[in-house]
Ligand code: HEM
């Protein structure tokens with residue numbers, strides 16, 4: 001695709017291209033743009049929280065509005081920012097890393113994205129329609145079942161729809177990785193980012209349905225008069241907590257494992273060494289994924305499940321620190337004796353190691369059930385999960401973006417601006433959250449709108465807010481970096497980092513069909529092996545031949561639109577049954593599209609081998 | 619994919635897995651059923667926690683009888699068997715017989731669904747036992763209703779496939795579709811066996 005062609009295309013054509021695309025590379029960009037947008041939105045909410053807490057007895061925002069901002073900050077960051085940004089990296093990289101031309105279900109891949117976006121828009125529409133959800137990102141019943149207005153309804157419908165998208169994406173990656181690997185790419189030759197994607201997809205598959213059910217029950221209670229969580233009807237609100245955390249704990253591993261994968265790619269490349277203990281890394285990833293399902297009740301130590309349950313879950317939780325520790329040491333040993341290059345991607349990776357270790361340590365402290373009675377619902381917990389989520393997941397996303405930007409966009413992000421972002425973000429992060437450990441230990445409860453003066457909390461909160469401003473500054477610089485790089489950055493070749501894995505074996509920009517000839521994989525770090533044998537390219541596993549590609553389709557977009565409409569119908573039919581029309585129209589659109597998809601054959605098309613060298617198949 | 623590769627002279631033994639698309643669909647659908655299992659497990663867990671929370675309303679012992687449910691069970695189990703035969707015919711590339719057995723499957727499925735609707739209708743009108751009467755009522759209708767919704771969806775799906783392909787017969791493009799639809803149907807059947815045990819059998823004793 002030459003740039004002149006791209007520039008000559010009208011805006012409308014480009015828009016249509018993205019609305020109908022089933023190309024994993026473009027879907028990755030869609031995830032990146034929307035996830036990035038929601039990240040900025042969630043950051044804005046975070047700033048409002050920190051400004052409100054900058055001094056005691058502040059009234060920057062009202063108490064009710066604070067609850068909305070707090071709820072939306074958590075919900076947005078987890079479901080609408082972190083998850084899609086991770087999916088952006090997975091879409092951009094995983095098919096390339098396994099030597100595939102596409103994912104297993106290109107159509108469903110697009111559908112997954114549009115469902116996520118529809119859900120995110122529904123959630124945020126609440127701001128303009130009478131107020132956002134205000135029961136916390138955990139939406140505990142009966143707070144959530146009795147919260148007035150429609151806020152929590154938007155939470156339920158928005159998460160339900162975007163959750164369906166996530167589930168689809170998970171299945172897609174599972175099948176892609178099992179079925180579409182290039183010849184020779186055995187499981188134990190897969191790059192670690194692919195491995196973590198694989199395990200994470202399995203976690204999504206087995207964790208999200210519990211959230212689906214929880215959300216259905218909450219929706220039935222709020223909108224259709226059932227009594228699951230209503231004690232006056234014999235219901236039991238602890239059921240929600242179980243369902244939420246059976247999903248919720250695996251969810252935090254869904255977030256962190258891909259970040260582990262990112263670091264496991266970056267550290268070897270910039271240490272010029274193969275990853276230390278590859279087998280142990282794979283083993284630890286799988287074990288973390290497995291144990292992740294056995295620990296959910298550590299979020300419920302204070303509910304009163306009894307000493308037996310608390311002890312079992314405490315021990316199970318602490319056990320996860322073991323495979324995590326294995327990983328930490330393997331990263332350190334990868335660095336040891338390496339020929340280390342320090343650039344922005346590497347700075348994030350290096351700083352991740354101590355930061356995450358602190359988060360893991362506070363995790364083990366929280367896992368001591370008896371001590372958790374003190375920690376629970378204080379800022380200590382807030383500090384813990386920000387150390388793992390920001391210091392782990394967000395650092396991982398930044399690192400991954402710096403590392404794979406040349407693959408996704410053909411340019412290297414500006415290093416000066418990148419380092420400026422890193423240092424302000426890194427220092428700002430520790431300023432914001434380190435002090436929160438102590439605020440928590442001194443008894444400052446989480447989620448409160450304000451605090452009283454002279455209780456030893458004033459200075460700590462001030463420092464925390466100053467740190468937040470530094471983080472915001474760093475984020476803005478990153479946005480500027482993206483703009484500057486797209487305008488002024490220079491195109492680089494296909495392998496700017498002297499990479500080891502297959503995604504670097506392709507020319508820049510990545511052709512539409514990824515690999516002209518499917519590569520033959522001869523070991524771990526497939527591309528590196530070829531380089532060591534003196535070759536510049538992968539050995540092909542097949543002769544040049546016609547390439548089969550999937551057709552693009554507008555149906556995924558329309559299906560998501562249908563659910564979007566139906567979502568509003570469900571929310572408002574309690575006020576006026578005329579809104580049931582929206583439910584029927586929306587669901588009709590959805591089912592109609594499914595019907596069309598089932599009935600209309602879609603065989604895809606072929607790029608003929610004579611055309612392969614010309615317009616990259618466009 | 620050209621037309622002759624999808625319509626080979628000799629059909630392979632496992633036409634549902636003969637193409638990459640077919641293999642993907644086959645595996646992806648198994649994964650999907652794994653997710654569905656967690657979904658129903660969550661619903662079962664909720665039901666077990668709430669099955670005695672009758673809130674002064676009718677209890678399962680007062681409500682449930684096994685006669686109707688037994689007939690329903692037989693209908694659904696038989697339909698699972700007939701769908702096995704249908705897929706057996708598919709593998710023998712005997713399209714007409716496959717369609718016939720699928721038709722029987724669909725008829726049995728609709729029989730099941732009508733009886734279920736009749737059962738719900740009786741509970742609501744005669745026993746005043748509704749979705750809103752108690753946590754038990756909510757849990758019962760949600761679990762059994764989710765299953766019923768799956769049955770309905772499965773029936774419409776199989777019917778769509780049958781009608782769409784009636785004229786052109788079997789090929790490597792639609793064989794995986796028939797196959798995963800039948801997998802779905804088996805899954806529904808297995809879930810029903812659990813509902814029969816956990817909801818009805820355990821409910822009457
Ligand atoms: C060694 C590993 C870890 C251990 C032992 C651990 C343990 C815990 C425990 C016991 C709690 C409950 C505290 C309470 O509410 O009183 C907790 C909360 C939390 N953890 Fe971790 N954790 C670990 C790693 C992680 C990771 C890797 C993430 C995410 C990437 C994470 C995210 C969270 C979140 C979001 C919460 C708070 C949820 C909420 O109540 O809103 N944790 N952790």
Ligand SMILES: [Cu+2]
Nearest residue numbers: 249252298299
């Ligand atoms: Cu947890």
